Amino acid sequence: MSDQEITAQAPDPVPGPALRPVRGAARCAVAGLALAALAWVVRAVWHVRLAMAGQPASGPPDQGGGQHRPLTALEDSYHQVSSVGGAVTLLCALAFLVWLDRIRDNARALSGAEPRYGSLLLYLGWILPVVNLWIPRGIVADAHRSVFPDRRLPAVVNWWWALWLAGLAGSAGLIYSDSTDEVIARAYTGVLPLLAADVVIVAAAGTAALMIRTLTTAQQRRMDETAPAGRPGIAP
Template sequence: MHTPPSSYQGSTPHPPLRPVRGVAVFAVVVLACDAFIAIVAAMIDLWYAAFIDRVISDIGSASESEKMTADLVYALSGILWVAVYLVSIAGFLVWLFRVRANAESLAPDGHRHTRPWLIFGWVVPIISFWFPKQIVDDIWHASARDGEQASPQVLIDVWWAAWVAGSLVANVAARLLATALFAGDDLESVAFAARFDLVGIALMLVAAVLAICVILKITKAQEHHRAAASL
């Protein structure tokens, strides 16, 4: 378990904390939209896989226009989910920058990584598996009130595990689908890739819900500090 540095408990006055609730609401809304689109994408995955199964069992059971429509709907659902997912990432990062700035005011020496890593930590290979979580851990420990230091650690751990696992599975599913489509007539592999994608969607859905919980927990803690400072 991460142990907060002694500076967390220091009495040195810190700069005024900036409001968090507005950016938190934005992040929660876009993550909720991402979760909804993920559910829609999962339903389309199931429908598309069943359609492919029907074509495999009886190639004449679907016209060329039906096949083109099914392919288009499946492709568009994937594009829509990726687009909403990218917006949800942007919303999360906007919130993350705000709470990190506040956390630095609360605990100037309580952070293992500098601000640029709030972006680079997600994209640099290998270290992206743990840097972002360490950043969120440090923000929480800086923001938590007395007696709350350990309470959300399991929440953050499970959120991060779900996000990493979901990202890896989604990447594998995309590669399987690309390989199957490149093969051209390997419809069984296309159906398998569509069903395998459900695993990644389920994990990313769990990660989105848990991310909302993490946002609400840290936002509540920092808003408590702001309210206390105004007294």
């Protein structure tokens, strides 16, 4: 059999996983974080306004025993601010997960290694008790290290995660059990812990945006480097 026949019968090489565009997802995630930070700044302004107004003579909104007095105009506006802030934060979380999913998929395509954490943990890892203290950071770190095993993890990842955990543990942070009326009552009696939680969450959003920019830039450069080699699916 001739060399030409052997070449003709050889199977085509199996293409590797396609790389996915990541810059657009990064921009959306950063924009979502900016809006979420703005929402928490507005929330902090309302905390200050409530503290300066002082608690009405009729007492807190939640009177206990299932009884609630009518809200003042300022208290009612805080309910609206809180609701809008919650919706914006949810959209920000979805945009962040889209970016993280793309970063993770591209890391698999560039390194040829399977992610350390399964796809289910990409979403559940944020809400499962105890494991949510390290798995989300682990997913981000694994996506970067699998592509750049010889580099140190950017310090901004650790700063982001420390501030995120502080936001979770805050007295009125990202996840808390108090109702909006209970938060209003706390603003009347002790606003400083609320403001501290607000500052931490805004700082966490800022460092998250910087982390997204840092990791996206590094991965995009590696994608650009592999483009001349004919890797499939690389967006121009």
